[in-house]
Amino acid sequence: MKVREKLGQYDSSRPFQAWLYKVAANHCWDMLRRRRIRQDLETEGVEEMPLEHPDPSQLDQLLEQRSSQDMREALAKLPSRSRMALVLRYYTEMSYDEIAESLGLRRNFVGVVLLRARHQLREALAGQANSQGAAAGRGQ
């Protein structure tokens, strides 16, 4: 319903999916904002974020031979707010300030949210690789 209401504002020169994500995100955040739990959700576990130097070779290996399709499937498995943060940054190319405004976050938390989303994405990609490896093993 929300998408139908907003379709009149869609700029056809812009990517549809990003726009769709944005509408959905705004709607969700509106609801969360009303319940006054948005900030709690966004900042929960910030202290638990790993502040470390990941192994570049492992990351390279994970990204190796990953297709766009794999990436999209992994994105689809992410929690909605993480997926939205990645879409706003790497698809609509919003600045951190714009993302903060769009998601109703404090500016300082945007980086944290993006980093956490990347970690979740890697976990999803790793899960895909494991299941594909297992399937290949069963096939042999």
Added chain:
Amino acid sequence: MSQIDNSGRGRNEGHVDEMSCLQYLEGLLERPRALEFSAHTEQCSDCRALLRALERESKLLSFALREQEESVPARLLAGPARERTPWGWIVSFGLAASGAYWVWTSIIDPWQAQLAQAGFGGSDLLSTVFIQSALWKGWDTMWTMVQALAVISLGLVGFLLLRRTLRRWNTIALMMTVIVAALALPLGVSAIECHKANTNYTLPADRVVHDDLLVSGQTVRIDGTVDGDLFIFGQNLTVNGHVTGDVISAGSMLTISGTVDGNVRASLGVLNIHGKVGKNVMGFTGTLLAESQSEIGWGAILYAGDATMDGRIGRGITGRMGHASLDGFVGGDVSIKANDSFDVGPHAQLLGKVQYTGPSQPAVAAGARLSNPIDVNIEAKTSNPDYIFSGMSLWHKLLFWGASFIFGLVLLFIAPGFFNETVQTADRFGVSLGVGALVMIATPVLACIACFTVVGLGIGISTALLYLIALYGSKVFFAAWLGRGIFNWGRSKAGTAGPSEQQSFRTVTASGAMVGHLALGLVILYAVRIVPYVGFWLAVMAVVWGFGAMSITLFSRMRHGAAAI
């Protein structure tokens, strides 16, 4: 969070953390930290590798998202377009257009026709009123001045709007405008003989005034001759002599026993005509008595509480009265709307058509001679509950609502800043009402005073016209204020208003929302107006309130200069 860990613990040993890498890639690190980071990565292959991996991840992410671009299905775009048809606007404009059409066909056009019947002629109302001097002999010369004043007013408004950028020139512009206005103001009214008497004034029978004569006093008696127009104001006014021009009068009672070659235009408690009027009589009077020996050469336009016309009227009669009585000769058509009753006496001789609208059948005496049967239109009194709640009354109110709404829309879109500010000013209940009452009374008084000064006739008339427009507009501001208050109250009850909005309604409202507020407020205003007596006084209060808010806003803007309108 950017840090290069030299503690030698875990994977962070001597390396930068991932968050810092990301911020570096995004160009978000401050310059000193970015330089430190860059220097480190030049030496540290592990960190360089991490940077490359993260960059690759970002590109892959972007590519994956962009690759999936697709066009929007046409059916999705087409569906909502139909739903977005602005029915509210269509209905509002339709009602407004219907209202305008109704006002023209029901009020202006019939009046125009009736004016023509009464001998005022003219191809249109404007030319009748202004050009052909029906209401004011001096209009021919005044018209040029009115045009000049209109241009000057527009210039003033323009300078007001540009005041911020033309501040230094503003004073000069105003001075120039005043000079131009002074030069353009009427020369025609300078040739006039004025007399102001504290108690009595009498123009002797043997005296002839060869100019226009303006007289005011408690008792004024004109026994002599005025070779021009006579302006006469006071309590007991009598014209026994001869006036070659028009008589313009205001006061308690005017008796015309002599001869007036021109027109009589009067706003009086009582107008009593014994003598002869060469042209037309136009009167706004409590009582009009045209006695049997009286003679009106042309026609009569009357708005009177009680009108008795027993004399001779060369052409027609048009008017609205409480009670009307005809018992003399009328050469033209008669069109009368009476709130109470209409009598035709035994000596009446009506040559033209007679059209009557009123609450009951007219009483026609046996001896009356009518060329045509009276066209009677029985219409219930507007104060009658049956009429108030009739479909026609409600339809009229709907049309008036449409007209007010469209007026408000024009105001809102021409000057949204002023509109919003006025609505906010209306929050100040007491001040708005007080200032409104004061300005509403003072403005017409000042306009009248201006009319009687040498330089002020045009200014007075222009002020009066603007005053009428402002009176109409004031209810629009009040309605928008009322609608906004109800909207905000509803939102606060529903819990959707922010804390600041709950504390105060004094928030600037977007034009779209203001349109909704205006529509709702006008509906309530017209609905309340239906309630007998109370509704009338509430409507008066709304007008005073809105007028006050508008006056305060205008005054504030004139003092501080116009911001964005």
